[in-house]
Amino acid sequence: MRDFSSDHRWLSLNTATVRKQGDLVAIIDACARHGIRAIDPWRDQVAAIGLDRAVRAVRDAGLELSGYCRGGMFTSDAAHRIEARDDNRRAVDEAKALGAPCIVLVVGGLPQYSRPGSAASKDIVAARTQVHDAIAEMLEYAKGASMPLAIEPLHPAYAADRACVNTTKQALDICDELDPQRTGALGVALDVYHIWWDPELMPQIARAGKDRLLAFHVCDWLVPTKDILNDRGMMGDGVIDIKSARSAVEAQGFAGYSEIEIFSSDWWARPMDEVLRTCIERHRTVV
Ligand code: ZN
Numbered sequence: 585m586r587d588f589s590s591d592h593r594w595l596s597l598n599t600a601t602v603r604k605q606g607d608l609v610a611i612i613d614a615c616a617r618h619g620i621r622a623i624d625p626w627r628d629q630v631a632a633i634g635l636d637r638a639v640r641a642v643r644d645a646g647l648e649l650s651g652y653c654r655g656g657m658f659t660s661d662a663a664h665r666i667e668a669r670d671d672n673r674r675a676v677d678e679a680k681a682l683g684a685p686c687i688v689l690v691v692g693g694l695p696q697y698s699r700p701g702s703a704a705s706k707d708i709v710a711a712r713t714q715v716h717d718a719i720a721e722m723l724e725y726a727k728g729a730s731m732p733l734a735i736e737p738l739h740p741a742y743a744a745d746r747a748c749v750n751t752t753k754q755a756l757d758i759c760d761e762l763d764p765q766r767t768g769a770l771g772v773a774l775d776v777y778h779i780w781w782d783p784e785l786m787p788q789i790a791r792a793g794k795d796r797l798l799a800f801h802v803c804d805w806l807v808p809t810k811d812i813l814n815d816r817g818m819m820g821d822g823v824i825d826i827k828s829a830r831s832a833v834e835a836q837g838f839a840g841y842s843e844i845e846i847f848s849s850d851w852w853a854r855p856m857d858e859v860l861r862t863c864i865e866r867h868r869t870v871v
């Protein structure tokens with residue numbers, strides 16, 4: 585396991601962590617101030633300043649990307665299927681322009697929440713089938729652009745509105761079905777917030793292996809959690825054994841960035857420099 589205690593060269597900042605404190609240009613400037621080498625930007629943050637400007641800002645700052653957030657929201661009714669497909673193709677094109685190593689996929693829950701305006705459904709089995717088929721379709725386009733897809737399993741609390749792929753096993757089953765040769769085109773983004781509770785986590789990380797481990801996200805699980813979406817903890821403030829998870833993915837050969845992704849009304853209310861200083865300190869001590 586890599587030693588993070590003396591520097592933060594393997595820290596990447598998911599830019600949603602400070603999304604309320606400034607736009608993407610301000611966040612990139614802050615990363616330069618703090619010696620942060622990599623980011624994972626969100627599509628809306630890129631759109632807000634324009635793709636060309638985002639590409640220039642990333643390049644001028646010498647930043648790497650650890651991913652691009654996000655593709656997915658595959659579940660919809662028939663009337664919204666083309667919209668979902670085309671939206672994901674644009675995400676691939678943007679990721680390519682930005683030099684991302686992969687697109688993080690949040691696959692969608694029930695259609696009416698994933699693609700608003702879709703007819704309501706309670707059929708989560710059908711939603712999962714749709715996710716499988718839509719990833720297969722997106723994979724063809726993404727392969728053409730040499731852009732790997734990283735399925736992020738989300739905590740089951742999000743099954744209705746964000747993702748009906750809720751365990752690492754489920755995500756890896758899709759990978760094995762659609763990319764049995766392990767070409768590197770399809771894998772998983774493992775976020776400790778979503779997976780820490782899973783009794784099958786360690787064997788599934790071993791099953792994933794280096795080929796499938798495309799991204800690793802960290803934050804913490806607060807007790808009690810006041811808001812399932814926007815009350816993520818700073819690493820070290822909650823109950824997740826982050827070092828064990830990192831040790832397990834690194835034992836498989838994962839050698840990429842440890843990406844900090846905190847959606848938190850608490851941390852969004854603090855100055856950007858204070859948040860980044862804290863991220864760096866916790867990255868050295870508890871990640
Ligand atoms: Zn994540």
